[in-house]
Amino acid sequence: MKTILKLAAGALIVTATAFAAQAQTVKVGIAAEPYPPFASPSASGAWEGWEVEIAMAICAEAKLDCEITPVSWDGIIPALTTKRIDFIAASMSITEERMQTIDFSDKYYNTPxxxxxxxxxxxxxxxxxxxxxxxxxxxxxxxxxxxxxxxxxxxxxxxxxxxxxxxxxxxxxxxxxxxxxxxxxxxxxxxxxxxxxxxxxxxxxxxxxxxxGLGVGFGVRKEDTELKEKLNAAIKGIRENGTFEAISKPWFDFDIYGG
CATH class of the missing domain: 3.40.190.10 (Periplasmic binding protein-like II)
Known part of the structure; x- marks a missing residue:
């Protein structure tokens, strides 16, 4: 009986740990400086803009519990590598120089x-x-x-x-x-x-x-391959199901995804 109880208790701990991991808030780093129309604070202090909406749509598609976290632009990569944030959504271009330090998702827009x-x-x-x-x-x-x-x-x-x-x-x-x-x-x-x-x-x-660079992507830590895969799948998902276009249409009269 004691063995059964120990096994049951162990199973509950594993289940609880797994649930806590799933429920963990993912911190989405954006630049703290206003950058309209991508991200700007509203009169109430809430962040809004095309990129904020896209990031939250990506989180919904990937089933991630996300929280917008403003960080000074010149400190945003250090904030990622030191785990103050979990991924960057701040119009960051995918470049070889940055990829020496961090990794990127697939692009989600590209403009001149x-x-x-x-x-x-x-x-x-x-x-x-x-x-x-x-x-x-x-x-x-x-x-x-x-x-x-x-x-x-x-x-x-x-x-x-x-x-x-x-x-x-x-x-x-x-x-x-x-x-x-x-x-x-x-x-x-x-x-x-x-x-x-x-x-x-x-x-x-x-x-x-x-x-x-080769367009704008979400910045992730090099070791976070699972998160990168989720973001890539979500980018593809919202483009295929029409969410990307629905969010973009009120903001732009052209295809911001680009070539």
């Missing part, structure tokens, strides 16, 4: 990179077009790396900012000549009254997959 500058100022998104210009970029992004590689020799300065919004504000104020970022993020700026008044798209930069 553009240069935006002041209206009436002649320039384009080439080294010659940005000759002598001050170009603002967000620090620790593929855009910073791209600008330094392709425009560093001709631009007067590659100025770094902690957030893209700070670069946009300096552009509007005339403290820099142009900024480079994802086309969707800069479209959101150009749709504001301030953006409409001051600035315009000067062109799309020439592609460089080695720097700009």
């Amino acid at each position: 990179t553009v240069v935006v500058g002041a209206k009436g100022v002649a320039m384009d998104a080439t080294p010659e077009g940005l000759k002598g210009k001050i170009l603002g970029v967000q620090v620790s992004t593929v855009h910073e790396n791209y600008a330094k590689k392709h425009f560093g020799a001709t631009a007067a300065e590659i100025k770094e900012y902690q957030t893209q919004d700070e670069a946009n504000q300096d552009l509007a104020a005339g403290r820099i000549d142009a900024t480079q970022a994802d086309s969707i993020a800069l479209d959101a700026f150009l749709d504001t009254d301030q953006g409409k008044a001051c600035c315009e798209v000067k062109g799309t930069v020439a592609d460089d997959p080695d720097v700009l």
Whole structure:
């Protein structure tokens, strides 16, 4: 009888442990800085935006109990590797450099990179077009790396900012000549009254997959292969069942998944 009771107790412990593991909250790391239309805090403080909705749809499809966890952008990879968060959903491009430290899911969107500058100022998104210009970029992004590689020799300065919004504000104020970022993020700026008044798209930069990456994916720890597989299956699932399109349609008039 004692043996049976011990076995039963052991089974209950195993079952309880398994249940606790299943119920564990998965912390989804997003950049704490507003990055519309992907993620921004509402008036109530709740985070909203296309990427937030996609991340939560992925969690629902993968049957994960997820919690949005804002982290400073320049500390988001360390937050992942030290297990403060469980995966990154912050418009992070899949690059070889980042894959030396972390792994990625399959891509869930891919959009062009553009240069935006002041209206009436002649320039384009080439080294010659940005000759002598001050170009603002967000620090620790593929855009910073791209600008330094392709425009560093001709631009007067590659100025770094902690957030893209700070670069946009300096552009509007005339403290820099142009900024480079994802086309969707800069479209959101150009749709504001301030953006409409001051600035315009000067062109799309020439592609460089080695720097700009192969689209945007969810960042995961290298050892978390099971979570990566769940995320990949969920990305495929919401694209096949129409959820991805249903979420995207109110935000964009084109296919953000990209080529």
